[in-house]
Amino acid sequence: MSLWVDKYRPLSLDKLTYHTDLSRKLKKLAASGDLPHLLVYGPSGAGKKTRIMAVLKEIYGPGVEKLKIDLRSFETPSKRKIELNVVTSNYHLELNPSDVGIYDRVVIQDLIKEVAQTQQVDANAQRKFKVVVISEADTLSKDAQHALRRTMEKYMANIRIVLCCNSTSKIIAPIRSRCLSLRVAAPTEAEISEALQLVAKREGLRLPEGLAGRIAVAADRNLRRAVLMLETARVQQYPFTDDQAVPLADWQVFIRALAQAMIQEQSPRRLLDVRGQFYELLTHCIPASVILRTLAFELIQHVDQDLKPEISRQAAFYEHRLVVGQKAIFHLEAFAAKFMSLYKRFLMDMYA
Ligand SMILES: Nc1ncnc2c1ncn2[C@@H]1O[C@H](COP(=O)(O)OP(=O)(O)OP(=O)(O)O)[C@@H](O)[C@H]1O
Numbered sequence: 001m002s003l004w005v006d007k008y009r010p011l012s013l014d015k016l017t018y019h020t021d022l023s024r025k026l027k028k029l030a031a032s033g034d035l036p037h038l039l040v041y042g043p044s045g046a047g048k049k050t051r052i053m054a055v056l057k058e059i060y061g062p063g064v065e066k067l068k069i070d071l072r073s074f075e076t077p078s079k080r081k082i083e084l085n086v087v088t089s090n091y092h093l094e095l096n097p098s099d100v101g102i103y104d105r106v107v108i109q110d111l112i113k114e115v116a117q118t119q120q121v122d123a124n125a126q127r128k129f130k131v132v133v134i135s136e137a138d139t140l141s142k143d144a145q146h147a148l149r150r151t152m153e154k155y156m157a158n159i160r161i162v163l164c165c166n167s168t169s170k171i172i173a174p175i176r177s178r179c180l181s182l183r184v185a186a187p188t189e190a191e192i193s194e195a196l197q198l199v200a201k202r203e204g205l206r207l208p209e210g211l212a213g214r215i216a217v218a219a220d221r222n223l224r225r226a227v228l229m230l231e232t233a234r235v236q237q238y239p240f241t242d243d244q245a246v247p248l249a250d251w252q253v254f255i256r257a258l259a260q261a262m263i264q265e266q267s268p269r270r271l272l273d274v275r276g277q278f279y280e281l282l283t284h285c286i287p288a289s290v291i292l293r294t295l296a297f298e299l300i301q302h303v304d305q306d307l308k309p310e311i312s313r314q315a316a317f318y319e320h321r322l323v324v325g326q327k328a329i330f331h332l333e334a335f336a337a338k339f340m341s342l343y344k345r346f347l348m349d350m351y352a
Pocket residue numbers: 004005006008009010015016017018042043044045046047048049050051195223224227
């Protein structure tokens with residue numbers, strides 16, 4: 001049994017519900033029989049991956065949906081063996097370089113070379129190129145990106161690269177200039193409500209407008225999160241009611257508690273606890289920028305009016321640091337420390 005987010009993922013360009021202009025553009029692109037390298041970017045849960053798969057299906061037909069997982073091993077220059085799971089079909093492969101950390105250059109180089117040098121296995125395939133989809137491309141090291149750029153040029157005849165990422169700011173300019181950039185913006189709340197209604201209809205459920213709207217707002221324009229919330233709500237209570245509580249994801253509850261802890265006490269010991277909880281969130285794959293933003297919103301709701309602008313400013317500052325820097329934990333911790341010192345000073349001034 002699969003989750004609704006997978007079960008009801010639209011599989012073809014015609015079935016995609018929003019950004020119809022973009023779908024039309026992609027359809028034209030696919031119809032030309034060729035594909036440029038693509039750089040697909042947009043926030044999490046906006047539907048990037050869904051769109052990419054729909055384009056591949058348009059080009060290659062349903063064969064791209066027959067996926068298998070290969071465990072590939074690579075050798076680093078220092079002769080260390082590393083392994084990586086690669087999802088493949090006869091026509092494309094998907095990899096997530098953040099799984100191999102600092103050895104991403106080796107993986108990119110070897111894997112793409114290998115794909116480029118093996119001929120299309122399916123003799124009936126209409127296209128002579130294979131597609132390599134790289135998820136979370138913004139985590140690629142600069143080294144790996146330069147290797148990728150060289151490979152893109154060298155093997156353009158039989159390979160197309162599709163990069164998928166949240167923001168293009170970490171992608172080097174020479175790659176950006178070789179790709180067609182496509183922005184997949186977050187769906188609006190109305191578009192999310194509509195998508196939720198569609199899922200409910202296919203499940204045979206009656207979803208009150210009010211509840212759909214509130215889930216859409218709570219999901220923060222992330223469609224994946226909205227569909228997950230709807231499924232959780234279904235487990236909690238059905239038939240749905242218009243005023244039913246919207247279930248928060250566990251990590252949101254966790255961050256709310258974290259914010260409360262920071263407001264209750266500002267001390268080195270508390271900061272150490274907070275750091276531990278940041279690690280906990282990061283190891284559960286909650287993106288650092290989401291942690292920072294959610295935490296800042298929670299904090300702002302509980303502080304005095306006078307402090308709000310400064311906290312927002314600090315949150316924006318550290319969010320930028322997250323984008324340009326490397327180790328997320330440093331910046332999260334620095335933000336927490338900054339908040340604690342601002343808040344403590346505020347309290348002391350108030351009672352002085
Ligand atoms: N046009 C659409 N209409 C309806 N549902 C959609 C549409 N696009 C995406 N979805 C749903 O939204 C969910 C998230 O989509 P997807 O995985 O493509 O997002 P993403 O942008 O790649 O996210 P991330 O960057 O977090 O990987 C999917 O599970 C899918 O069911």
